[in-house]
Amino acid sequence: MQMSAKNSKSIAAAVVILLLAMAAQIAFSVRGESPTFDEGDHLFAGYMSLKTRDFGLNPEQPPMAKMVAALPLLPLALRVPPLQKRYFKLESYLDGRELIYRNGPNDGGHYSANTLLFRARMAMLIFPLALALLEFFAGREMFGTGAGLVAMTLVAFEPSFLANGGLVTTDVAVSCMFFATIYAFYRWVKAPSPIRLMLTGIALGLALAAKHSGILLFPILLVLAAGELIGRWWSLRGAESGKPLRRAVSAYAGRLFAGLLEIAFLGVAVLWAFYGFRYASRPEGLYTIPDLPSTALNLKPFEAKTILYIARTRLLPQSYLYGLVDVRRVASAMPSYVFGKLYIHGVWFYFPTVIAIKLTLGTLGLLAIALYSILSGKLRRPREIFFLGVPVVFYLGIAMVSELSTGVRHILPALAFLLTLAAGGAWTMAQSSKSWRYALGILLAAHCVSSLHAYPNYIPYANDAFGGPSQTHRYLADSSSDWGQQLIATKSYLDRNNIHDCYFAYYDAPAVLPGDYGIPCQLLFTLGTLGQVDTVVPPEIHGTVLISYSDLSGFEYGTKVRNPYQDFVALKPDAVIQDGIAVYNGDFSMAMAASLGHLGRSKILLSKGDFAGGIGEAETAVAVDPDCFDAQYVLGNLYSAFGRKADALAHFKLALNIAQTMEPAARAQWTQTLQLRIDSL
Numbered sequence: 001m002q003m004s005a006k007n008s009k010s011i012a013a014a015v016v017i018l019l020l021a022m023a024a025q026i027a028f029s030v031r032g033e034s035p036t037f038d039e040g041d042h043l044f045a046g047y048m049s050l051k052t053r054d055f056g057l058n059p060e061q062p063p064m065a066k067m068v069a070a071l072p073l074l075p076l077a078l079r080v081p082p083l084q085k086r087y088f089k090l091e092s093y094l095d096g097r098e099l100i101y102r103n104g105p106n107d108g109g110h111y112s113a114n115t116l117l118f119r120a121r122m123a124m125l126i127f128p129l130a131l132a133l134l135e136f137f138a139g140r141e142m143f144g145t146g147a148g149l150v151a152m153t154l155v156a157f158e159p160s161f162l163a164n165g166g167l168v169t170t171d172v173a174v175s176c177m178f179f180a181t182i183y184a185f186y187r188w189v190k191a192p193s194p195i196r197l198m199l200t201g202i203a204l205g206l207a208l209a210a211k212h213s214g215i216l217l218f219p220i221l222l223v224l225a226a227g228e229l230i231g232r233w234w235s236l237r238g239a240e241s242g243k244p245l246r247r248a249v250s251a252y253a254g255r256l257f258a259g260l261l262e263i264a265f266l267g268v269a270v271l272w273a274f275y276g277f278r279y280a281s282r283p284e285g286l287y288t289i290p291d292l293p294s295t296a297l298n299l300k301p302f303e304a305k306t307i308l309y310i311a312r313t314r315l316l317p318q319s320y321l322y323g324l325v326d327v328r329r330v331a332s333a334m335p336s337y338v339f340g341k342l343y344i345h346g347v348w349f350y351f352p353t354v355i356a357i358k359l360t361l362g363t364l365g366l367l368a369i370a371l372y373s374i375l376s377g378k379l380r381r382p383r384e385i386f387f388l389g390v391p392v393v394f395y396l397g398i399a400m401v402s403e404l405s406t407g408v409r410h411i412l413p414a415l416a417f418l419l420t421l422a423a424g425g426a427w428t429m430a431q432s433s434k435s436w437r438y439a440l441g442i443l444l445a446a447h448c449v450s451s452l453h454a455y456p457n458y459i460p461y462a463n464d465a466f467g468g469p470s471q472t473h474r475y476l477a478d479s480s481s482d483w484g485q486q487l488i489a490t491k492s493y494l495d496r497n498n499i500h501d502c503y504f505a506y507y508d509a510p511a512v513l514p515g516d517y518g519i520p521c522q523l524l525f526t527l528g529t530l531g532q533v534d535t536v537v538p539p540e541i542h543g544t545v546l547i548s549y550s551d552l553s554g555f556e557y558g559t560k561v562r563n564p565y566q567d568f569v570a571l572k573p574d575a576v577i578q579d580g581i582a583v584y585n586g587d588f589s590m591a592m593a594a595s596l597g598h599l600g601r602s603k604i605l606l607s608k609g610d611f612a613g614g615i616g617e618a619e620t621a622v623a624v625d626p627d628c629f630d631a632q633y634v635l636g637n638l639y640s641a642f643g644r645k646a647d648a649l650a651h652f653k654l655a656l657n658i659a660q661t662m663e664p665a666a667r668a669q670w671t672q673t674l675q676l677r678i679d680s681l
Helices: 001-028 039-052 064-073 087-100 112-122 125-143 145-156 159-165 171-190 194-211 211-237 242-274 292-296 301-313 317-333 350-358 361-375 382-401 408-431 436-452 467-475 486-497 547-555 565-570 591-607 611-624 629-641 645-660 664-680
Strands: 337-339 341-343 503-504 540-549 575-577 581-589
Touching: 001 112, 001 125, 001 145, 001 159, 039 087, 064 112, 064 125, 064 171, 064 194, 087 112, 112 125, 125 145, 125 159, 125 171, 125 382, 125 408, 125 575, 145 361, 145 408, 145 436, 159 171, 159 408, 159 436, 171 242, 171 382, 171 408, 194 211, 194 242, 211 242, 211 317, 211 361, 211 382, 242 629, 292 301, 292 317, 337 350, 350 382, 350 408, 350 503, 361 408, 361 436, 382 408, 408 436, 467 547, 467 575, 486 575, 486 611, 540 547, 547 581, 565 581, 591 611, 591 629, 611 629, 645 664
Parallel strands: 503 540
Antiparallel strands: 337 341, 540 581, 575 581
16 A cells, blocks of 8 residues: 555656646746737637627637636736728738737836737646646557556647747647547546536536637547447457347447437537537627628639528528638638648648658657557457557548648647657557567667757757758748747847847738837738738848748649749858748848839738728839739739720730749649630630
8 A cells, every 4th residue: 555655746846747747848938938929819709798798899719718718817908009901901900919918118118018018928827737648648548658648748749739839829729628528438438427428528628718620529438439339249249149249339329329419419509508508609799700601602603502501590500600611711722831842732641741741750760669569459448449549540531631731739739649659659669578668668768868959949840850840941931930930039139139120921920010019010912911010122132031931832822933032042041040031131122012012002002992002012013023823813803893905815825824834733723714714804
């Protein structure tokens, strides 16, 4: 008994140490990061959901995680920007920036942006820490205490969870609740009880309320239930046959699927609770721009009809349905960037590539051992392998056939199960011989060392086989490499080097602006600034140019031909800030960036009703850089809209000639688009 108590204390101490290690890594790393692309948007939406029950400001994702992040802000006297009835994404992103950066002493407030953001980020710590604990309990129950500690260590030092665990985003929250749901269901089928069933339903509801990918739990639970049914038939077939076997299996199937219905009902009820059991997205008198029916027109006919039927019958909250539509719409139009190549849509090999790059070599080695233990029959836990393997295969399968290929964060739920499986398989092998124990220890140590070596810069992590974080931008972009988190470090760099005259292509603009951190650079064009910020610059620049790696990659354009910073790709930067912002000094041709800046000004003027000025700026864009595809295409559209068909035709043909130099997929898409425009004249 004394030895058991001593062991229990040692295990408890190890768990606490791992939790503290994870919390410290996240807390100290995010203190040096400016907001990533979505954080201001999520924080403002969560704050308004709690304060005014407005769920329509950011319906892209459900409100649970955003509300958790906003909780520490509720007691504060904050200036809330007035709503301006804009396109919902523009409203939430720009108002989120105002909330964070306009409550400090310079604006008559009491709370700096760093204070507000850090409070919100620390609230999000509940999700990675809860996931680490769940990994321990699941690993211990499935494979033994040692496996539980190995699984917890893998999560506590996993760079992708450390990178995202302290951000005001939804990815780690849904990963935690996804894992909790499957683990709770595993415990319920092993030993059914009302409490375990209720816990499964609550976890399902929290997963649904965290992110729209939580909806994948419904088919996964069905597959797991079907597997349990087959397992029950297999275990009974030796003892019974004929009608008794069929009756026993049918009775079990009835209990199993009745339980699933109760779990689903409870999960949906929890989801409704986060929307205050109100169908409407927004309080009376407010509406989302654009509305749900017009947004659903972007989907395939069957998808649109299904969503609108659910809306008419009010089976799910309006904001939740709007988010489902938006997720599908955005995914179908998102380009991708892999190994330095651009693709107009997502590619099936993106996420397998991400796993190979973003997991540590230690974790990959443990996964290889786990695979060997399964294939060799050393790991004889079919139910556990099934419950951990099905979510991985299903989630990754959906991710690979989807058109959204923009970041490791989108597959974090699958990684949670992979890490438990790696721990279970490796621990099983370690029990068989000293050699395997040495292998486990070495790989686990390598995992921790690689992660600590990347500290505090976890977002651009890549394992040593791919050159580490400094090389990630060569293979991946967006949230896997550069998510705009480097403004604090950029300000320090400019101050140290006494740089006051510079130009900056910054990925997060206008959701966050360099000027918010006192950075004196003039903004260069990015897709985000189009029509929002005046970024007209001279065609030739002499001096310091800073470019976010995500903008340098040009991934948002789907082709190198449209990337205004493609010429910089071949240049070696004079410095790199936080593995995400390249610094160049010298004389540079910026013709395309200048041209696109004029297009941005054209859009601003057109939005104000100045059509002559808008067309004039578009004409200037073409004059500045006749080889700019976007300038030719936009001017053609403007001429067409104003009845100047001959002029429109000329510019569409010039754009078509430029499109022939694009990569195959982009060339095919733009050729089709332009040919339709030409044929319509």
